[in-house]
Amino acid sequence: MLPLEGIRILDLSRGAPGPYCTRILADLGAEVIRIEAAASGGKDAGMGQSPKGEEGRRDAVAHVDNRNKKNIALNLKSEKGRGIFLRLVKGADVVVEGFRPGVMKRLSLDYETLKGVNPRIIYCAITSYGQSGPYRDLIAHDLNSIGMGGVLDVIGSKDGPPVAPLNLIADIGGAAKDAVIGILTALLAREKTGKGQVVDISMQDSVLAMLSDSLPGYLRDGEVMRRGTTENGGAYPYSHAYRTKDGKYVTISCIEPWIWERFCRAIGREEFIPYHFEDRHLFYPPDSGKWDEVIRALEAIFLTKTRDEWWELLKDKDICFGKVYDFDEVFRDPQLLERGMVVEVEQPGLGKVKQLGIAIHLSDTPGAIRQLSALLGEHTDEIMTGLGYTPAEVAVLRRSGDIA
Numbered sequence: 001m002l003p004l005e006g007i008r009i010l011d012l013s014r015g016a017p018g019p020y021c022t023r024i025l026a027d028l029g030a031e032v033i034r035i036e037a038a039a040s041g042g043k044d045a046g047m048g049q050s051p052k053g054e055e056g057r058r059d060a061v062a063h064v065d066n067r068n069k070k071n072i073a074l075n076l077k078s079e080k081g082r083g084i085f086l087r088l089v090k091g092a093d094v095v096v097e098g099f100r101p102g103v104m105k106r107l108s109l110d111y112e113t114l115k116g117v118n119p120r121i122i123y124c125a126i127t128s129y130g131q132s133g134p135y136r137d138l139i140a141h142d143l144n145s146i147g148m149g150g151v152l153d154v155i156g157s158k159d160g161p162p163v164a165p166l167n168l169i170a171d172i173g174g175a176a177k178d179a180v181i182g183i184l185t186a187l188l189a190r191e192k193t194g195k196g197q198v199v200d201i202s203m204q205d206s207v208l209a210m211l212s213d214s215l216p217g218y219l220r221d222g223e224v225m226r227r228g229t230t231e232n233g234g235a236y237p238y239s240h241a242y243r244t245k246d247g248k249y250v251t252i253s254c255i256e257p258w259i260w261e262r263f264c265r266a267i268g269r270e271e272f273i274p275y276h277f278e279d280r281h282l283f284y285p286p287d288s289g290k291w292d293e294v295i296r297a298l299e300a301i302f303l304t305k306t307r308d309e310w311w312e313l314l315k316d317k318d319i320c321f322g323k324v325y326d327f328d329e330v331f332r333d334p335q336l337l338e339r340g341m342v343v344e345v346e347q348p349g350l351g352k353v354k355q356l357g358i359a360i361h362l363s364d365t366p367g368a369i370r371q372l373s374a375l376l377g378e379h380t381d382e383i384m385t386g387l388g389y390t391p392a393e394v395a396v397l398r399r400s401g402d403i404a
Contacts, residue, residue: 001029003365003367004030007025007029007187008032009026009031009033009094009095010094011096012035012099014098015171016065016142016176017175020065021176022065022069023065024176026067027358027360027368033069033070035072036072037049037075038073038075038402039075049376051375053375057350061350061353061373065373067369068369068370069373069374071374071380072384072403073403076107077107080397080400084397089114096124096183098127101130111123111198119196122199124179127202128202130202130204130205131198131200135204141170142171145204145207148204149170149174154214154225154227156227158229162227169210170204173210179201214232236291238260240298242299244302244306245302245306248307250307250310250322255320259318259319262317269301272294275294308323331354340358342354342355342357343355343356343357343369345369377404
């Protein structure tokens with residue numbers, strides 16, 4: 001049994017947060033129906049729109065966030081297309097969308113409308129700034145959101161510009177996972193109340209919420225964290241990335257004093273042991289510049305061996321130490337392979353296809369990869385038949401452009 005079997009989710013989202021959120025839920029057993037625009041081209045083109053035809057299958061299956069989902073193409077701007085969607089809502093548990101606030105209302109598919117069709121529906125809206133506030137109608141992507149949420153300013157070196165960390169923070173670690181939590185919480189609440197509700201996810205909100213571990217100094221004393229000057233920002237010798245002899249990199253994160261001591265002894269530099277963290281250094285390094293001197297010394301030391309030589313020397317010393325992998329190395333890492341985070345799935349016509357595994361490991365009801373990502377409209381006929389439409393009606397709706 002899959003843990004979310006019996007939960008039906010209608011996914012209208014594009015971009016990254018929504019599809020990532022619904023993929024997690026689909027991997028855990030929810031029936032997710034991905035609803036895309038019936039018309040080709042337009043604003044959806046190039047923004048995660050699924051490919052058409054078998055010639056697009058290889059490209060489709062490479063998009064992990066669309067796996068375990070059925071795909072139907074609807075024209076939500078037409079009366080008949082909206083009617084099909086409302087039929088789906090009657091039997092659904094959750095709707096996920098990522099449009100600007102107001103778009104679904106203009107389509108007459110907002111929460112109040114859907115609630116009239118199905119009072120138990122949970123409506124999750126993922127937007128840049130949420131459904132309220134002065135920025136409500138503004139648009140943003142991950143980079144904008146981490147800037148406006150306070151994260152971007154503290155990523156990078158002290159004398160350099162802010163560094164963009166891919167779209168991993170606002171899109172994925174923030175909004176997508178908050179949406180998963182919000183949806184699952186709303187499903188639990190519905191068991192008590194019998195009613196659905198709105199899950200309002202703001203990317204900016206999610207970014208700020210992720211800073212909780214970095215905020216005590218500011219909340220207590222008004223100390224503003226500065227880029228490249230903090231413990232987790234790479235400024236301190238015991239939590240840093242170092243280049244090795246072969247041009248690759250390693251990381252140490254010896255935040256606990258006793259782990260730093262083990263590291264110093266392992267490399268034969270016991271004289272560095274005293275130069276570790278003190279409470280007053282949470283936001284500012286020592287005035288003496290001694291930490292800069294230790295960093296320079298460690299930079300020279302790490303250049304004496306290759307990355308993998310350092311790994312063999314330090315990995316069993318009970319030290320927080322790691323290698324910096326490229327993608328190809330990640331997919332060959334024995335730990336990730338053992339944990340099932342890199343798997344091969346048989347796909348007819350393509351053979352074995354690499355996929356990311358499922359990061360949520362449940363002992364009794366684990367998730368599963370049941371199917372790889374679908375083509376545009378691949379399940380339209382199946383879904384329409386399930387709603388009670390006849391093959392003749394489906395053919396008429398396809399000719400009129402209401403479905404594809």
